[in-house]
Amino acid sequence: MSLLLDLALVAWLLALALYVTSARGDRDAIVAFIAFGLLLGLGWTRIAALDVALTEAAIGGGVTGMLLLRAEAHLRKRKPGGPSKGVVGKAVTAVACVMVTVGLMLVVLAFPSPAPTLAPAAAAALPATGLGNPVTAVLLAYRALDTLLEKVVLILALIGVWSLAPDGLWGGAPRLRPALVPEPLAYLAQMLPPFGVLIAVYMCWVGADAPGGTFQAGTVLAAMWLLVMLAGLSPEPETRGKALRLTLIAGPALFVAIGFLGFAMAGGFLSYPESIAKPLIVGIEAALTLSIAATLGLLVAGPAQMASGR
Amino acid sequence: MSPLATEPAHVATPGGVLLVLAVMLPVVAVLLMLALGPRWTRRIALATLAIGLLVTIAILAELLRTGEALTYVVGGWQPPLGIALRADGTSVAMLAMTALVIAATGCFGYAQQQLDPATSHGRAPTSFWILLMAVWSALNAIFVGEDLFNLYVALELLTFAAVPLVCLDGRAETMAAALRYLMFALLGSLLYLLGTALIYGSFGTLDISLLSQASAEGPVFPVALALMIAGLLAKAALFPLHLWLPPAHAGAPASASAVLSALVIKAPFFLILRLVLDVAPPQSAAFAGQFLAVLGAASILFCSVMALRQARLKLMIAYSTVAQIGYLFIVFPLASGSETLPPWGTIAWTGGALQLISHALAKAAMFLAAGAIAEAYGHDRISDLGGFGRALPISAAAFGLAGLSLMGIPPSGGFVAKCLLLTAAVIGGHPWLAATILAGGLLAGSYVFRVVDRALATPAIPLAPRKPIPRRLELAALVLAVAAVLLGLVPLQPFAFLQIGRPDSLTAVAP
Numbered sequence: 001m002s003l004l005l006d007l008a009l010v011a012w013l014l015a016l017a018l019y020v021t022s023a024r025g026d027r028d029a030i031v032a033f034i035a036f037g038l039l040l041g042l043g044w045t046r047i048a049a050l051d052v053a054l055t056e057a058a059i060g061g062g063v064t065g066m067l068l069l070r071a072e073a074h075l076r077k078r079k080p081g082g083p084s085k086g087v088v089g090k091a092v093t094a095v096a097c098v099m100v101t102v103g104l105m106l107v108v109l110a111f112p113s114p115a116p117t118l119a120p121a122a123a124a125a126l127p128a129t130g131l132g133n134p135v136t137a138v139l140l141a142y143r144a145l146d147t148l149l150e151k152v153v154l155i156l157a158l159i160g161v162w163s164l165a166p167d168g169l170w171g172g173a174p175r176l177r178p179a180l181v182p183e184p185l186a187y188l189a190q191m192l193p194p195f196g197v198l199i200a201v202y203m204c205w206v207g208a209d210a211p212g213g214t215f216q217a218g219t220v221l222a223a224m225w226l227l228v229m230l231a232g233l234s235p236e237p238e239t240r241g242k243a244l245r246l247t248l249i250a251g252p253a254l255f256v257a258i259g260f261l262g263f264a265m266a267g268g269f270l271s272y273p274e275s276i277a278k279p280l281i282v283g284i285e286a287a288l289t290l291s292i293a294a295t296l297g298l299l300v301a302g303p304a305q306m307a308s309g310r
Numbered sequence: 311m312s313p314l315a316t317e318p319a320h321v322a323t324p325g326g327v328l329l330v331l332a333v334m335l336p337v338v339a340v341l342l343m344l345a346l347g348p349r350w351t352r353r354i355a356l357a358t359l360a361i362g363l364l365v366t367i368a369i370l371a372e373l374l375r376t377g378e379a380l381t382y383v384v385g386g387w388q389p390p391l392g393i394a395l396r397a398d399g400t401s402v403a404m405l406a407m408t409a410l411v412i413a414a415t416g417c418f419g420y421a422q423q424q425l426d427p428a429t430s431h432g433r434a435p436t437s438f439w440i441l442l443m444a445v446w447s448a449l450n451a452i453f454v455g456e457d458l459f460n461l462y463v464a465l466e467l468l469t470f471a472a473v474p475l476v477c478l479d480g481r482a483e484t485m486a487a488a489l490r491y492l493m494f495a496l497l498g499s500l501l502y503l504l505g506t507a508l509i510y511g512s513f514g515t516l517d518i519s520l521l522s523q524a525s526a527e528g529p530v531f532p533v534a535l536a537l538m539i540a541g542l543l544a545k546a547a548l549f550p551l552h553l554w555l556p557p558a559h560a561g562a563p564a565s566a567s568a569v570l571s572a573l574v575i576k577a578p579f580f581l582i583l584r585l586v587l588d589v590a591p592p593q594s595a596a597f598a599g600q601f602l603a604v605l606g607a608a609s610i611l612f613c614s615v616m617a618l619r620q621a622r623l624k625l626m627i628a629y630s631t632v633a634q635i636g637y638l639f640i641v642f643p644l645a646s647g648s649e650t651l652p653p654w655g656t657i658a659w660t661g662g663a664l665q666l667i668s669h670a671l672a673k674a675a676m677f678l679a680a681g682a683i684a685e686a687y688g689h690d691r692i693s694d695l696g697g698f699g700r701a702l703p704i705s706a707a708a709f710g711l712a713g714l715s716l717m718g719i720p721p722s723g724g725f726v727a728k729c730l731l732l733t734a735a736v737i738g739g740h741p742w743l744a745a746t747i748l749a750g751g752l753l754a755g756s757y758v759f760r761v762v763d764r765a766l767a768t769p770a771i772p773l774a775p776r777k778p779i780p781r782r783l784e785l786a787a788l789v790l791a792v793a794a795v796l797l798g799l800v801p802l803q804p805f806a807f808l809q810i811g812r813p814d815s816l817t818a819v820a821p
Binding site for chain 1: 327338345429441464478512514530
């Protein structure tokens with residue numbers, strides 16, 4: 001039975017992938033791409049990678065899809081039907097992709113069996129962190145430096161997007177609200193956020209011991225915030241705002257601060273004293289969730305389009 | 311195999327903390343700049359530049375004092391589970407070069423912003439300082455990284471800091487150049503990440519020194535390395551993947567161009583160097599070396615000719631960058647070493663490192679000089695710059711001195727570098743590489759002379775700058791150009807500093 005399900009999933013994924021690459025309209029392709037991301041998330045659950053599945057659905061399907069839809073809407077306003085790639089270009093791309101895929105398949109089949117893995121080591125070291133979810137331990141303890149720098153990358157992406165604003169508008173607010181807010185959207189924006197916030201808080205909290213964590217929780221929060229702004233229930237914030245900027249850096253700043261405190265408390269950068277490792281990590285995760293939510297929301301909102309009020 | 315049962319691959323040294331500071335200090339600056347807003351940005355940047363220079367000097371002193379590489383194990387988690395940072399002689403040379411160029415560029419940026427106080431807290435200057443700090447952190451992380459995934463994160467940091475620098479002035483064509491750069495860079499990141507995943511899948515570790523001891527059988531290792539090197543080539547802009555570079559580097563503001571051309575493209579090269587010499591099994595390394603050398607030679611010849619044909623100064627300098635990058639890639643077959651002599655003991659290794667550093671200094675000097683010229687005349691068309699040397703003598707001198715290094719004329723770092731590479735090519739029996747080095751030098755001479763000729767020309771109507779240029783705006787370029795010349799004092803032999811912290815002989819590395 002489960003084999004049948006898996007086969008159906010694979011067939012569906014392949015069909016969607018083909019449709020995304022061959023669809024005529026950009027918007028059709030993007031919608032199919034969002035569906036693809038959600039299904040791929042389902043695929044990850046089938047191989048027991050729940051953390052990856054949640055992230056794939058939230059980022060691969062959700063945020064990326066929304067970014068693409070907004071970009072498409074902008075392009076549609078500018079010029080109807082841009083130049084599309086010629087047959088030769090498409091054929092070359094297809095051949096290159098097929099070659100890479102086949103090569104990867106051959107290489108993956110040549111992996112040693114059983115594949116060498118650090119999973120036992122990651123599980124064995126868990127007690128020192130007080131955590132129950134090895135994925136969180138990898139992200140916030142063993143490889144905390146990677147996670148920290150990755151969060152800085154996210155902030156830099158936002159700085160890059162902000163720097164695209166015209167000089168006069170820089171520091172002002174982005175514009176998300178459509179001229180006319182559809183009734184169902186306003187209704188949804190009033191009903192959904194309480195549940196979304198609850199889910200986000202749960203995901204962040206449970207991440208220490210079970211699948212879930214900062215990125216997934218942050219994405220859900222960002223989605224709720226975007227929904228409220230899209231429906232015009234809350235104004236888009238000015239990008240120069242102090243509170244906004246403090247929210248953006250709260251997570252990474254706390255992370256860096258606790259990292260440096262490690263010199264005093266545990267003898268090194270980013271090491272946690274064993275007795276309070278878990279509270280420290282959960283604290284960092286909570287702050288990171290807020291910062292990620294703010295960053296992702298503002299990334300989707302884009303550069304400033306309204307002049308600053310002051 | 312239990313990874314915990316084996317000997318620790320890295321032992322932290324007392325000076326290792328400095329490496330953490332080198333990476334994290336600019337990150338702290340980025341966060342502070344965001345928190346405190348535009349009015350504080352420049353002050354934070356200048357303070358960080360000063361402290362960062364001190365940290366680099368401390369790292370240098372510690373390396374010279376102990377004669378061993380600096381190592382830090384982050385969070386006390388030993389690789390392969392955790393991440394180690396390590397700086398040997400070559401890495402420290404890169405750190406020092408980075409600090410020098412970033413500091414000089416910062417001084418230029420500061421002087422340039424003072425010309426126009428009204429906008430100095432505006433969009434472009436504020437974004438510039440934040441991105442400059444992020445570039446610094448990313449470069450330091452790449453030069454001291456020991457873990458392939460940590461290096462991936464550092465590469466991403468570098469990309470997301472470098473791409474917005476290209477389109478800071480907000481014109482449509484620089485936006486297009488930045489987008490094209492982003493496409494190449496992201497494709498490169500993807501390929502690198504794919505290779506990293508394959509390596510983890512077959513070895514269960516991403517630590518470079520652990521990987522160098524792993525026995526490599528089967529197709530996975532070569533395929534993974536090929537993917538990673540291909541990805542890094544796209545970021546390093548080696549011919550024929552250089553198409554994004556000239557418009558991006560020529561369109562960026564001068565201070566951004568200097569950092570992009572001098573430093574940012576060196577990071578992927580440095581990683582290719584580490585993959586080929588420290589990770590790849592000897593046979594794959596030899597094959598990759600040959601392949602890279604062919605591309606490098608093509609880069610030198612094709613892009614030198616392209617540089618000669620450019621009408622605009624900054625485009626010429628940008629094409630010259632791709633050509634000079636080519637020299638770095640012909641190092642691979644020349645520095646392959648032998649049973650008794652490790653690669654880092656060869657003269658080609660010293661030559662390659664000197665070429666990398668002297669190009670960084672000279673190219674940053676050229677872009678800053680071009681920035682002063684553009685500031686003075688409002689354009690950079692070479693044919694309309696006749697006699698600019700009279701109005702901007704310091705910039706003209708900086709350009710000329712930097713040119714010496716690119717051509718490989720004594721006294722200059724570029725001379726020593728190219729002389730060592732040429733000797734290595736002749737001794738090692740690579741006549742076509744030797745010929746390429748000579749031809750590249752001649753072509754570089756032609757395109758540098760075109761500009762020097764304009765500088766010294768005496769047109770009937772003297773060329774008047776549209777506004778006075780303060781000396782301090784021109785000084786940064788001169789300091790860098792003089793530093794490139796001073797590198798020529800390094801003796802013509804394998805440089806011991808670059809071998810600190812490297813294994814003594816190849817047998818220690820080969821399986």
